[in-house]
Amino acid sequence: MRLKLTDVAEKAGCSPTTVSRVINNYGYISQKTRDRVYAAMRELNYQPNTLARSLQGKRTKMIGVIMPSITNPFFAELVAAIEDKLEADGYKMLLCDAGQDSNKERRYLRMLEANQVDGIIAGSHNLGIEEYQLYGLPIVSFDRDLSDQVPIVTSDNYQGGCLATQALVDAGCGHVYFVGNPVKTGNPTSRRFDGYADTVAAAGLTVHTARSAFYESPAAKARELRELLTSGRKIDGVFCSDDLTAILLLKEARKLGIRVPEDLKIVGFDGTQLVQNYVPELATVVQPVPDLAGTLVKLLYERIADPEKKLAQNSYLLPVKLLRNQTV
Amino acid sequence: MRLKLTDVAEKAGCSPTTVSRVINNYGYISQKTRDRVYAAMRELNYQPNTLARSLQGKRTKMIGVIMPSITNPFFAELVAAIEDKLEADGYKMLLCDAGQDSNKERRYLRMLEANQVDGIIAGSHNLGIEEYQLYGLPIVSFDRDLSDQVPIVTSDNYQGGCLATQALVDAGCGHVYFVGNPVKTGNPTSRRFDGYADTVAAAGLTVHTARSAFYESPAAKARELRELLTSGRKIDGVFCSDDLTAILLLKEARKLGIRVPEDLKIVGFDGTQLVQNYVPELATVVQPVPDLAGTLVKLLYERIADPEKKLAQNSYLLPVKLLRNQTV
């Protein structure tokens, strides 16, 4: 049988109430008793049943994190950073990999509610805004407008688009393409395109795009990129809306004997540690993963502490950084 | 206020007991009442409080997954596969990223116990075997001998080492190196080296190794590899104990003008989708991630269903597959 409060009380030679008081730091307790109780707890390796505590009204200290697949290195690093912060503060993370499955996301949402999580960090884009309204839980969102009651944290995608494109223009590119996800309204990622478009226009150049679905297979994407490069169109610079696409492009270019950066310059987006480590030549726009995680978590704590409090800010736009490298 | 059983009862016009009976499928219930209750639940969007249910004796349907960092694509894919299976069966995953921090792992272990998880999947290597004995919880381990009471699931690392090395030998290599993690006793990963060593010996060749710490920085690792390649030693084949190392080696070789595979052949290990997609030229030994996840989960379910049941097998060795590619 699992140990309970009364076992500790017996061991420490005091009443269960006293043990509870020690644990909850409630009422008058002498240092001597306190020590005796802690000693007993240690000796028995006792852990209070969090279920019972939470049922009684205490926080569960459990946070639901809903994200697209962590097989994408960017989300893996973001989730890892979030997890690390949560753990440091005694929170537990229920990781909900929603993928592209809106039913799964919906199931997860209900599940999190049923499990009385203290709050939710939502980074998936499968469900409509309405579905998130139903739940009276503290929510913070990553990269997604949910409602004006839900703070949104995101990288400055527009600035990133500008920085990347400007770098290409500065490097002398006259035919700069945008390669990436199709524009989806409400998805802040599309701001990367806006930054690109504005910068290209300001430089007196034309907007050229080649979009492909985010979740399309890499092989299919590679084929598309190959076609783009062999289409005969004049291209000397490409801003890819994510690093993985940039890597594919880089590979295809090399296979075709196109020299990077001499003939073609490439800038990616995301700047994960993984890509920085294993494709160090790639120029990219680095999202501030630790800051994103820190902000998300901090805001969530505030919401948990006082769910009614009006938000100082609804939207948090964190600055990105251009990493110049060999591909530009 | 959150809804409770009595709210549903009121809405459905029946007693709380009846509602509970519907939910738990217990006792006699007419189809008509059943429908009415379900309708009321749907209408109110009611979710039974899992805390209360579990406190009362029901399973929490929560599984703790302790793994090294998911920033490593292999673990990310493994965790994603585990998560997917768990979710499909109505389980929730508490993800515990233990990294290399034994204190964190210890904290997580206690936390999982306090949260009454139904079981644990452990893939971290920071804690001694003893620390896992304390907990009377169903545990299944990945890649780690914990005790003969804990089933261990792992890829056939030895076979992988053999396959990789044999491929290099067959391709005509006469000086085959092993590059990878230092041998750690009790770590099944070291079996990769054993496979390498035996195969090299069988071919009448000599064992050569260049080991570096798993968690060393990639930059430092790259330097080491560069030194190895420029040391003047005769090397025409390398078996890397993981793909990331193989990628670094590949890059360093190319930078040095060493042609792969003409001058140097390389085989990696892990074969994640990510690496297959973005470094498709790399020959590697593919770990069967979906099978690993499936086996881990299945075994855990068995342990949960009957923790006392003697294990049919303590150890599950899943076959790996050699992926021949351009680097060999």
Add this chain to the structure above:
DNA sequence: TATTCTCTGTCAAGCGATTGACATATTTGT
């Protein structure tokens, strides 16, 4: 000495559900 503070204990209610015992209808089957 009287008063206040500190410490500890007993007792009981409550968190939201499950489940057994028991009673009472209503519906079947024969």
Add this chain to the structure above:
DNA sequence: ACAAATATGTCAATCGCTTGACAGAGAATA
């Protein structure tokens, strides 16, 4: 028509812990 099976309700205990009310003892303060 009568027993059996089915359907529902009431009531209370329980899961493990928290917390308030209350009492009494010892220590410190006025």
